[in-house]
Amino acid sequence: SEAKHPRVYVKSAFITVFWRFFFFYIMGALCVGVLIAYNDPTLVSIFITNASDGAEGSSPFIIAMQNLNMSGLPHLTNALLVTTIFSAGNSYMYAASRSLYGLAVDGRAPHFLAKCTKKGVPIYCVMVVMCFPLLSLLQLGNGSSQALTWLTNLITAGGIINYIVVSVTYIFFYWACQTQNVDRAKFPYYGRFQPYSAWIGLVGESLIVIFYGYASFTPWDVSNFFTHYAMLIVAVITYSFWKLAYRTKVARAQEADLIWERPLVDAYEAVVTSPPVGFWAEILQMVGWKDPKRQSGDTA
8 A cells, every 4th residue: 555554544535435425426316306307308318319419518417507597607517527527537547557556566467567666656557547548539529439438338337347346355355254253343444234235235236237238128239238248248258267267266264364464564554653644634734734743743
């Protein structure tokens, strides 16, 4: 981890995920249902009949503001959406480059990707990952926008499969803890309502990925079918290929390694003397503010 205090920062970041899901997804969906009708002409023309390219604002919030004749607010919302998109892109770039770096270190990706700069940045991984955002320029062309739609469907399906893998992994982890008599309550983060939450997530995401492209069946559409289900097919093929080619096995609950690199993390945190800071304190430090208490502690 690149966090100075992994057990503190990773835990706090993970907890905020639940609040983000609640406010931005659940409450956002509720607000959309309240603000705009399901049969709104603009909404139908953009998302159902594809009669519009969405240039005038395909966001349901923007459409609702336009229906209320709010002239300035849609522009402000679009500006906020740009910052949100930039933040999300920055986060995914970081996650993708570090995931690729981890694969390279483990020997599952080309070795040159494991090279880092003096500051520890996996430069080649970042360069490879930054090539993919250029695909968004396909939206500028009328003919290539369909290719971008297919790519979006593939990525969405891949994200759903990712959550399925997370749920399955946690269920196996839970079984390993139960078998090896490991108390999960002593971990830095303790997941409640488990393993029921993991099972609910697994069943829900599995149903979504199965019925994700139901529209391609009535009427039958080959291109839509493959854009919605290609990632599912690829996931099964790649997993099966790896298991057969490298003769790997699923670790049993009593044999699972629950220690892994914990001694390294313990040794690292033992030599870190600076105390962890909160989110707002870190933001203030970025603009030059210094905590007097922390300075006095460092001086002492």
